[in-house]
Amino acid sequence: MExxxxxxxxxxxRLIEHFDNHKEVQNIDLMILARFCRNCLSKWTVQEGQELGVDIDIDEARRMIYKMDYPEWKAEHQPEATPEQLERFKQLSQ
Known part of the structure; x- marks a missing residue:
C-alpha cells in the first residue's frame, strides 16, 4: 500500500508538471473535455487535506497546483473564454 x-x-x-508545461491548455477546455481542471485539483487538495487533518486553504492548494499565485497565473496565462467555449461548457451543465 505504501x-x-x-x-x-x-x-x-507528473500531471501537475504536465499542466505547468502546457499552460496553453485552458481550464475551460479541460472542463469541457475531462470535466475537471486545475481548480478542481486545488479543491480536491483542500478536501483531502481536511480528511487527513491537514489545514490547507484554497490559496495554498492553488499555489501547489499552479506553481504560483492564482491571480498571477490567471493574468499571465488565462485569456477570456470564447463564446464557443462558454456555450460548450453550458451544454455540459444541462
Whole structure:
C-alpha cells in the first residue's frame, strides 16, 4: 500500500508538471473535455487535506497546483473564454 501511495503521488506530480508545461491548455477546455481542471485539483487538495487533518486553504492548494499565485497565473496565462467555449461548457451543465 505504501508503494501504491508513492506511485499515486508521483503520478500527480507528473500531471501537475504536465499542466505547468502546457499552460496553453485552458481550464475551460479541460472542463469541457475531462470535466475537471486545475481548480478542481486545488479543491480536491483542500478536501483531502481536511480528511487527513491537514489545514490547507484554497490559496495554498492553488499555489501547489499552479506553481504560483492564482491571480498571477490567471493574468499571465488565462485569456477570456470564447463564446464557443462558454456555450460548450453550458451544454455540459444541462
Amino acid at each position: 508503494k501504491e501511495t508513492e506511485i499515486k503521488a508521483r503520478v500527480l506530480d
